[in-house]
Amino acid sequence: MSEQITYKIWTVCMVQKGDEVLLLNRQHDDFKGFIPPGGKVDFPESIAEGAIREVKEETGLTVRNLVYKGLYEYVNPVRKKRYMIYNYITDDFTGELIEHSKEGKPSWIKISEAMHLPMQHSIRRRFPLFFEEGTFEIHVEWDEANNREGDVSIKRT
Incomplete structure (x- = not known):
């Protein structure tokens, strides 16, 4: 008998303009901080279509020619859940x-200054990887007993 595993898919799309990136100043719920546009992929849209739609909804911009940068995933073995975030x-x-979206105020921020802003740990961990050659895969196993991140592996290709 196969076990039921829940999969959820999100996207993040870093929009770059010269030495700046577009970040949202998110100040609601448990995920506060400066974040790139992104969100849940709606079925049956493709992952890239989801990224394009989310950027449009959250910033007003229409993006094209997305470059895939990597996968960030959380797995919770106890609850049998896998959350996959495709990064572009x-x-x-x-x-x-x-001027403002439900996710926060969009602003152009210098790349060199972005890491000094309040930022979710998962965004901070992958932020520099967007500007490196190649792709990345970050795998985080959730420690259910302690309600925190457990093992983390980062691979660059």
Whole structure:
């Protein structure tokens, strides 16, 4: 008998303009801090389509020519859940930046200054990897008993 495993898929899309990136100042729920646009992929859209839609909804910009940068995943062996976040970067966009979205105020931030801002740990961990050659895979196993991250592996390809 096979066990039931829950899979959830999200995207993140780093939008770059010269030496700046577009980040949202998210100040609600348990995930506060500066984050790139992104969110849940709606079935049956493709993962890249989900990333494009999320950027449009959260920033007003239309992005193209996404470059896949890597996978960030959380697995919870106790609850049989796997959360997969597909990460992209692009510098190809059109449109006007909206003033505010439900996810937070979008702002252009210098790449060199971004790591000094309040940022979720998972975003901080992968932020520099967006600007390196190649792709990455980050695998985080959740420690259910202690309600925190357990083993973490980071692979660059």
